[in-house]
Amino acid sequence: MSKAANPRRHGFILGLKDSFGIPVVGITSALVGYGVMAREAGLDATLTLISVLTIWAMPVLMGFVELVAAGSSPLLVLITLLAIGFRNLPMAVSAMPMIREKPGFRWSQILFAQLLSPTSWVQIIIVGRRLEPASRMPYYMAFSLALLVFGILGAWIGFALTKNLPTAIGLSLLLLTPMFVSLTMATSPKLSSKLALVLGGVGVPLCMLWDNELGLIFGGFVFGTAGFFLARAAERRGSPRT
Amino acid sequence: MSTLETPWGLLAIGFAASFFWRALGALLSGRIEVDTPLFDWCVCVTQAMVGGLMVRAILLPSTGLAQVPLSDRITACAIGLAVFFALRWRVLPGVAAGTLSLAGLLFWRGV
Known part of the structure; x- marks a missing residue:
């Protein structure tokens, strides 16, 4: 564990430093793609930037822009985004003990949870253990805020520059965010999550051809469940007999 | 059209859906x-x-991606996936390879 004269300041500066590099490049480029998609979907600049600030989760943002572009009903948007956003629950549950400075619940933890992203979650879970407790919250805040600021900047760049870019570049940027989200989710360590992603990638669009609204929910449920049980069966077959 | 059907109404729903799980996670942290x-x-x-x-x-x-030939989109994704797997599941090089491949294919087509 590192010791510093001012652990809070040390944590904050270290968090900023660690955010620059791959994390900021990844978030900024993904959000450039989101900005392009949001403009294509008919969102205005203010709505696009506020959506990044308030939703702050790439899968939910992508779901949001896809559903808005498809003209989906509010009920479908709510059900789908609640289902997609579920991933935030286990992330918040497991990250908060690392960030909180005193035992028990504090309202400030709601703000900390709102800043959580898969990148900052991985970072605080891995790096947080190496920091002294007083440095962890400032580290997390600096890291997460840097990602948020660059994410909003990326979305603005994508939104503002689309019209001035050569058509080939503008169109290719529309591929960036779906690929980023899919590949990021494919790096999940669990076999069940990987299988569900692949099965859903094949099956859900087919279900949506049958019914654009119900197909998403039905397909997500069926293919997610299939991925879950297939992984359990594979793990049972792979585990040694006792 | 009700307020919830406007883009801002849908954004409020998106925020609520994302925030709900985060807030619940913060509340339940250490208990489940x-x-x-x-x-x-x-x-x-x-x-x-x-x-x-x-x-x-x-x-x-x-x-607008619908204007791009399906074969180009599939080729670009295949290149991105190949780079992703070849570099041991590294996301950024995979995404960059896919996106740049599509840009290259579109330039080649004179788009």
């Missing part, structure tokens, strides 16, 4: 175990939905 089959199943449903939406955004897009 997340490494359970039920949580695993819920994440699987999420993965399937997002996987489906992402594949649809590429193969059946409602954006």
Whole structure:
């Protein structure tokens, strides 16, 4: 564990430093793609930037822009985004003990949870253990805020520059965010999550051809469940007999 | 059209859906175990939905990507995936390879 004269300041500066590099490049480029998609979907600049600030989760943002572009009903948007956003629950549950400075619940933890992203979650879970407790919250805040600021900047760049870019570049940027989200989710360590992603990638669009609204929910449920049980069966077959 | 059907209304729904789980997670932190089959199943449903939406955004897009020939989109994704796997599941090089391949194919077509 590192010791510093001012652990809070040390944590904050270290968090900023660690955010620059791959994390900021990844978030900024993904959000450039989101900005392009949001403009294509008919969102205005203010709505696009506020959506990044308030939703702050790439899968939910992508779901949001896809559903808005498809003209989906509010009920479908709510059900789908609640289902997609579920991933935030286990992330918040497991990250908060690392960030909180005193035992028990504090309202400030709601703000900390709102800043959580898969990148900052991985970072605080891995790096947080190496920091002294007083440095962890400032580290997390600096890291997460840097990602948020660059994410909003990326979305603005994508939104503002689309019209001035050569058509080939503008169109290719529309591929960036779906690929980023899919590949990021494919790096999940669990076999069940990987299988569900692949099965859903094949099956859900087919279900949506049958019914654009119900197909998403039905397909997500069926293919997610299939991925879950297939992984359990594979793990049972792979585990040694006792 | 009701307020909820406007883009701002849909954004309010998106925010609520995202914030709900975060706030609940902060409240339940330290009180529940997340490494359970039920949580695993819920994440699987999420993965399937997002996987489906992402594949649809590429193969059946409602954006300008629909103007791009399907063969180009599939080729670019295949190149991106190949780089992703070749570099041991590294996301950024995979995404960069896919996006740049598509840009290259479109320039080659004179778009």
